[in-house]
Amino acid sequence: MESAQTTGTAGTEVTDAQGGLERKMSARHLTMISLGGVIGTGLFLSSGYTIHQAGPFGAILAYGIGSLLVYFIMLSLGELSVAMPYAGSFHLYAKRFIGPGTAFTIAVLYWLNWAVALASEFTAAGLLMQRWFPDSPAWIWSAVFIVVVFLLNILSVRLYGESEFWFASIKVIAIIAFIVVGLFAIFGIIPIKGYSHAPLFGNFVSEGLLPNGIIPIFSTLLTVVFAFSGTEVVGVAAGETKDPQKAIPKAVHTTVLRLAIFFIGSIAVMSALIPWQKAGVDTSPFVLVFQSIGMPFAGDIMNFVVLTAVLSAANSGLYVCSRMVWSLAKEHMIPSALAKTNFHGVPVFAVLFSMAGSLLALLSSVVAASTVYLALVAVSGLATLVVWASVSVCHMLFRKRWISEGHSVSELRYKAPGYPFVPIAAIVMCVGALVLVVLDPSQRSTLLYMIPFVALCYVAYYASEAWRRRRNGKR
Numbered sequence: 001m002e003s004a005q006t007t008g009t010a011g012t013e014v015t016d017a018q019g020g021l022e023r024k025m026s027a028r029h030l031t032m033i034s035l036g037g038v039i040g041t042g043l044f045l046s047s048g049y050t051i052h053q054a055g056p057f058g059a060i061l062a063y064g065i066g067s068l069l070v071y072f073i074m075l076s077l078g079e080l081s082v083a084m085p086y087a088g089s090f091h092l093y094a095k096r097f098i099g100p101g102t103a104f105t106i107a108v109l110y111w112l113n114w115a116v117a118l119a120s121e122f123t124a125a126g127l128l129m130q131r132w133f134p135d136s137p138a139w140i141w142s143a144v145f146i147v148v149v150f151l152l153n154i155l156s157v158r159l160y161g162e163s164e165f166w167f168a169s170i171k172v173i174a175i176i177a178f179i180v181v182g183l184f185a186i187f188g189i190i191p192i193k194g195y196s197h198a199p200l201f202g203n204f205v206s207e208g209l210l211p212n213g214i215i216p217i218f219s220t221l222l223t224v225v226f227a228f229s230g231t232e233v234v235g236v237a238a239g240e241t242k243d244p245q246k247a248i249p250k251a252v253h254t255t256v257l258r259l260a261i262f263f264i265g266s267i268a269v270m271s272a273l274i275p276w277q278k279a280g281v282d283t284s285p286f287v288l289v290f291q292s293i294g295m296p297f298a299g300d301i302m303n304f305v306v307l308t309a310v311l312s313a314a315n316s317g318l319y320v321c322s323r324m325v326w327s328l329a330k331e332h333m334i335p336s337a338l339a340k341t342n343f344h345g346v347p348v349f350a351v352l353f354s355m356a357g358s359l360l361a362l363l364s365s366v367v368a369a370s371t372v373y374l375a376l377v378a379v380s381g382l383a384t385l386v387v388w389a390s391v392s393v394c395h396m397l398f399r400k401r402w403i404s405e406g407h408s409v410s411e412l413r414y415k416a417p418g419y420p421f422v423p424i425a426a427i428v429m430c431v432g433a434l435v436l437v438v439l440d441p442s443q444r445s446t447l448l449y450m451i452p453f454v455a456l457c458y459v460a461y462y463a464s465e466a467w468r469r470r471r472n473g474k475r
Contacts, residue, residue: 032168035255038230039171039262040309044302047267048274048285054220056271057209060264062217065429066224067260070231072426073388075416076395077232078252082414083398085244090232092327094390097397100465104333105457106390111324113229113383115354116376118317119362121310122146128307131300145311146359153318153351156344160319167312174305175262178286182269185293192273193292201272222436222443227263229384230313231255232391233320249414321354322347333461378449382437389430392423 051059086092090110095103125145126138133141152163184190188198210217234251270285273292284306290298326347329339338349364372399419402412409415416422437443 032165032172035168035172035258038228038259039168039175040230040313043175043227043263043266044284044286044306044309047270048288050220050223051267051271051274051285053212054216055207055209055211056204056267058212058214058217059220059267059271062220062224063263063267064260065221066228067256067263069225069388069426069429070228070259071256072422072429073391074231074234074252074256075418076423076426077234077391078249079412079414079416080391080395080398081234081248082245083412085248086327090387090390091324092331093394093398095331097394097401098390100333101458101461102390103331104328104461105454106387107324107328107333108457109380109383109454110387111321111354111357112376113380114317114320114324115357116361116380118314118321118354118358119365121314121317122149122358122362123365125307125310125314128303128310131303142362145314146355149311149314149318150351150355152315153322154346154348157346160315164312164315164319167308167315170305170308171312172258172262174286174302175266178289179262179265179269181293181295182273182289185289186269186272190293193294199272203272203275206275218436219440222433222440225433226381226384228259230316231259232384232387233316245413318351318354318358321357322350325350325353333464375449378446379453381443381446382434382450385430385433389427392426392430395423396420 047059050062053059054062080093084093084096091103091107094106122142122145123138126140126142129141130136130138153160181190185192186199186201192199234248234255266286270289273289274285284302286305287298287302290302295301325334326339326341328334329336329350338353339347340349341347361373361376364376395416399409403409437446
């Protein structure tokens, strides 16, 4: 049984120095970074598949449950991040309240999750550009975007925050426009192809509330949970946020509210205007709706929006990866040189290491897609659930230690409402999602890669610690 750190007070605040990182991000940056990490190709391209599988009401129900889980996680993360605004927070909370081996494993899993995602985003960006430049090789565009994202991350944290704000803003504007135009079409204010009257919400009940039964909702729920991964980036950015006591709670509540409105609102509009039997993955539901109302260049406009979403996700991915590496190096779990920062407070070596990791993942997707890359994707796939569950566990252990040290709940600068129900419910839902993985034949194989990888992380950590102690003992 590993032992957690017990030194210091549970709520001890970290200094603004943050080991060389600078607090340059505002609340608006934090909110948009979190939104940018979530709103991506899953909503713009794959949401039609969700509707096709679970039906209109089932899809909304699945996204509603997913939103609730995210809200619970964010409440717990909000309390932890305000009390201890660490950069790369997840594994530091785990180190303090669970144990260093778990902390190392969580950090590696989360880094791998984003490194693999980063590789897929660069691939997607290259393919999207071929719509406009069909004769150009996709790898050239991928290389261009790799350079752009690298520069945005290497120059300054404020530049990263500002670029992510505008990347995410384009996605948000597109979604709001889609919902507004869709509502106009639903209520007959503007005409839509295929309807001589206002469509209203007839598609929701045309074949019953759950046309495919209740089982598809559970398989869809797993997809929805993974679609919401990225909201927890708020915790990673906490250490570089100005006035975290005010910015983090605001970001927690506004992010989850906007996500619920954007995802559920978009699904409701799609379901009302596109018969669920025709919704799928061949064409973006956004493009189908815009084309149906006669919007010119609907395909090109959405291609631009999706490209922006991809670059936004890549931008967030490199940021998160580098901060995880920086944090591990700061804790001496990996070489300390990776924690060095430049005069702008950017951990340059951590950014370089993370970019190299994502490029290796990208290379494996080309030369070893059915072996190495498949294993990487499988292992990274469940990382979000592991991180979310660890946040809830740490929240409960933090509160317990806070009280045991003679503090009262009223002393907390931000306290999650609904404690202890919120973290307990989140843990139960995360475990439930893992059960769905076991029951879903298409997802079950991920555990075959995940379990030995997690065991290997623990072995690697404790072996390196034993070697370090032996080396120091000889000096």
